Amino acid sequence: MAKSTILSGIRPTGGLHLGNYLGALQNFVKLQDEYQCFYFIADLHALNESFDPQKKYAQVLDTAATFIAAGIDPKRSTLFVQSHLPEHAQLAVILSNVIPVGYLFRMTQYKEKAGKQAQGNANAGLLYYPVLMAADILLYHPTFVPVGDDQDQHVELARDAAGFFNRRFGETLVFPKTLHTNAPRVMSLLDPNKKMSKTLGGDHCLNLDDPPEEIRRKLSRAVTDTGDGSGAGAKNLISLLAHFADAKTVQRFSEAAAAKTIRYSELKLALTDSINRFLAPLQERKAQLLSHPKKLEEILATGDARAGKVAAKTLSDVLKKVGLCR
Ligand code: TYM
DSSP states (O other): OOOOEEEEEEOOSSSOBHHHIIIIIHHHHHHTTTSEEEEEEOOGGGSSSOOOHHHHHHHHHHHHHHHHHHTOOTTTSEEEEGGGOTHHHHHHHHHTTTSOHHHHHTOHHHHHHHHHSGGGOOOHHHHHHHHHHHHHHHTTOOSEEEOOGGGHHHHHHHHHHHHHHHHHHOSOSOOOEEEOOSOSOOBOSSOTTSBOOGGGOGGGOOBTTOOHHHHHHHHHHOOSOOSSSOOHHHHHHHHHHHHHSOHHHHHHHHHHHHTTOOOHHHHHHHHHHHHHHHHHHHHHHHHHHHTOHHHHHHHHHHHHHHHHHHHHHHHHHHHHHTTSOO
16 A cells, blocks of 8 residues: 655754754654655745845755654655745745735734744745645645644645635635644753754753853753743653653653652753763764765655655646646
8 A cells, every 4th residue: 555645844944953853853853764754945935034045055055964863764754845946935826826915914923933033024935934835735635744833823724725716716726734743842952942953042941053162051040930820841841851851850850840859950860961872873864964965965866866856747637627738
């Protein structure tokens, strides 16, 4: 029986954090065994906020190296770059004609980010972000889209877009479902009622590229008591420990937390150790990959070609359905 398809992407914005890893990338790696996977670097989605064009291409290669260092096997999974396949932008333009603009203004991410852009003067790329994301998804007919929970609303919009398109032009696009890991929302270190996110600032995040000393420094500053009785900071640190430490250590700190005898300085040290132990081999593999940029480009070109075949077939079906070709 043919394997079901998985598709997901990550923006190249200069280094991933542990939220990206636990919410998405670790799941990408696991899913490779069971599914036919398409993973891509969402570079077109990285243009709606301020960025340095001199650095963007290096960030694309850096993200590719992170995917592979984390365990994506480009032989089994198709790893490609969104902007290399014009079908993504073409399908987005077509879908923009079936998606009501009101749906886009309602998106939480748009509302949050638009408020922060130049006195509310948000660019259209930010508003159309979910249209392009719907195109990314629908081109590959995936059964599941593994993402953190901040992307759920966008996957739902992709389902709506498939419905609008199919009702108007006939059955063409499939309805994708969201797939979460057991860490769909990793929280910020300094503001644990918000999700870990680069836009909050560097010390809110633990990055996959952070050297050991930086992990130690950031964790030593992490908030444990938010003063609102929620214990959000402590919970976030204990759940991070559950991902990186051995079962005995996790049990010891969980029991101490329940008995209210926990010493947060010890928890932070244990967490620093376990995260650094996890990151060391990943960083080493990544450095090796980045020292051969030509090889990385070849891997991506092979992925582009594989993904391109699927994308071209879907786009051709769509073009026929809307009457733009025979
Ligand atoms: P991006 O690049 O912002 O984030 C990549 C993935 O990381 C997840 N994530 C988190 N998970 C748990 N806790 C957190 N604190 C956290 N922060 C981020 C995100 O949910 C995401 O899964 N729009 C997407 C990229 C994209 C895409 C797509 C994804 C473009 N087209 C098509 C899937 C399908 C994004 O901005 O991800």
